[in-house]
Amino acid sequence: MMLSDESTFQVNVTSEIGTLRALLIHSPDSGLGKVVPSKAQDWLFEDIVHLDTMRRDEYDYYIKLLLYFLDPDKIKGKLQQVDSTSADRSFFKPEHPNFHASTKVIEIQTLLADILADDDIRKKLTASVCAIESCSYSLQQKLIDTPPVELAKIFISGSLYKDQMIFAPIPNLIFSRDIGITINNYILLNKPAKKARARETLLARYILFNHPLFAAYHDNILEIPDNIHHFLRPGEDHEDKTTLEGGDVMMVSPNHVIIGCSERTSISGANEAIKLLFEHQAVKKVTIVKIPHKRDYMHIDTVFTQVKQNVWVLLGSLAITEAPVPALEPMNWFSDKKTKEKDKLEIIQFTHGESKPRFFNSLEELLSDVSVNDLHSTEPVQFIYSGNNTFPFDAREQWTDSCNLLALKDGVVLGYDRNDKTVEAFRQKGFTIIKVADLLEKFENDELKPQELQDTLILMPSAELSRARGGFHCMSLPLLRDAVV
Template identity: 75%
Template sequence: MLPVNNDFKLDVTSEIGNLKALLVHSPDSGLGKVVPSKAQDWLFEDIVHLETMRRKEYDYYIKLLMYFLDPDKIKGKLSEIDSAASDRAFFKPDNAGFHNSDKVIEIQTLLSDILQQVDIRKKLVASVCAIENCTYRLQLQLIDTDPVELAKIFISGSLNDDTMIFAPIPNLIFTRDIGIAINNFMLLNKPAKKARSRETLLVRYIFFNHPLFAAYRDNILEIPDTVQHFLRPGEEQEQKTTLEGGDVMMVSPQHLLIGCSERTSISGANEAIKLLFANNVVNKVTVVKIPHKRDYMHIDTVFTQVKRNTWVMLKSLSITEPAQSEHEPINWFADKKDKDKPEIVQFENGQKPHTFDTLEELLIDISKNDLGCAGDVKFIYSGNNEFPFDAREQWTDSCNLLALKDGVVLGYDRNNKTVEAFKKNGFKVLNVKSVLQKLENDELDPTTMKDTLILMPSAELSRARGGFHCMSMPLTREAI
């Protein structure tokens, strides 16, 4: 079980305050069973090699998080952890060597905890079996399954990692999408794709039933469908009420961004705004409508915040005209200019909506007026704004960075041109392997690090089309 943490607070007021607690999900066996013909049905771009993803990529992520958030669990033990057998893996709750941190919180642990309660176990088994069309006998079998094993089955879809009884939910590694902490409230998602319905159900049960969140149950917001939605014809995205966490950013204590994208609809944004204003969660919401393309998916694949006065972003979506390579012929009749230009509308409680012409204009306004930056606001562009590297590196999450603190961020090692752009903007660039060793040897201090991009291995993780911003749900950040 997760250790009792009496100091836990649900409190996120920015994208860049010192990260103190977050929710993650380490790659489970279900990811290793995605087949090519079903990959896109399950929202993956490709199949992955599970052990490489786990041992040579995600493992570094967890270790780095532990040095910053829960150092007592790892400091002085790195050599022992690195030499441990696979059944003692540090990152996975099935294993004997699991860290079980109450700051780097594994969603599978929370699920195991609530399944210890017989009434919760019966209800959740019935709910999962209903949406997965299981037999009644299987339902009875699952009710009698050990809670720790049952949590694993619900996530991986497999009995004993062998017999599959329902589809995996590989997107659960992207914990950002299942909800978003806004001040001391939690906004739960409404996914756009059926492939994510089971993970949404599991997360709903966790937040409403786990003791960790007991003090915040009245602060959990669920987005309803619009009235009589079931009578509306058609299945178009614009008509459905959908919202995913990758389209929601808490940029300052009273200001939230919501993206309308391939995965979040206008209806979803509208319902979220109503809930947030009615509950006095924030007083300002900006809606950023981006093209409904797989290239972009969520707004956090297009831009994320690096520090108070610095953002990383895809330049071609930030300007009013499309990028034009000197090697690319001009098409005077192309309609890309209007089609790909984001539409940005800001709603402030009790005031008339306000529009912004470009993403840069919006982000400058946030840095200056919400966060009090006196100097210039900087932009680091995907691929160093060079065609075709801008689009290639955005595809492999050059804009999807997680800030551990103001100015210290994690990104993939494969985006070389974007790395060049960070260096040009005064950032140190360090490889995670060397960072871990220096943290272990007291050659680096997380509390004094600044203006640093930490590069993480990415051969398998990047196949899933999500970076470290996607793979994190911050629960607590210090105020900035």
């Protein structure tokens, strides 16, 4: 089924908190249920997950909530019917006839199936996938002859039939934020650091350049080039590669983008992104936030995200750019000195047309500047800290994505229910805390309307989702948000 609404479809994101109107997501597919322990870390997963629980008891709530906010006609008045008739969760599976097929909560697999209906695109994309995965020529021909809906499933799950794996799955596609980021009416495509994400980047590129939904924006899709003679670089050193992932890019105001240099985004990648954004006059300011290259952090959106114009959630232990050096024994000091440069936080801001960059001493200073000077907040800037800034809960809850929240509108955010101390910190700041199941029931019974919610943290079940090491900020690629007034 072709998702095509070109006449009214728009791409435009000017902040992290404007009312969300359209986004790209990918529901958990069968490939997540085929991740094996020996390959989990190679495929960028920390653990294996129970797929049915993830779908039925966790991610399904996410889809329902998004529909109530973005496309209520697809769900309002149908909640009980959906729950009672969808034992296999066909409502959320693109290949099933009663799939919700929203043009606002947009499933990547549906877009992929749409473009594969074109013979020329199907042949080209199949050849490209087979080249990446080193498939035989006979398998390539077999895939070309596969119906588009089934072929889309194969490209994502890695399975030719229900249980016959022909290449690795791409389980990280659930984290749709990382394939690109919307910057005003531009889309900046990622350049992944890990081989495990190469196929999903290829699929995203084909979708964005070939699906009619994005036809008006083809000239606004920005691809990061490699440095000249990149093929002569030795080894696989991250610092020398040109890499950038969407979790390291935040569109915080109409003229300002924050880019993280992290485990997944290199200095070279950030530099190429700055040049592209300034060349196309997409923004006027780019701030680089260099965080330690550790799996604990991965992307900047695991360290901080925005809650409302004047409120941010962040990891307090990483907020200061460089902690004072304590008195140490000589050998300990020497050991610390070797790692200090690599592990410290650095923040530098570039403004188009200005020769001198600006430096910030802490995340709080940068984020306060965004709230006051970019978003013109008139209320005092406030910070909510992971784990309520209490050791060891700050680190434990940051690991399970206490700082990785998705704003549905200014002040209304989604987070995991397992981060108790962070939830308490939200409560102390005056936020209403509500479980998603209770909220959906109130929406369905007209006890509440989505547009009426203010200063609310919606708690989502997370036992299996949190094993994948990403929150709802990671699991969303916003395409359209209202402007922040």
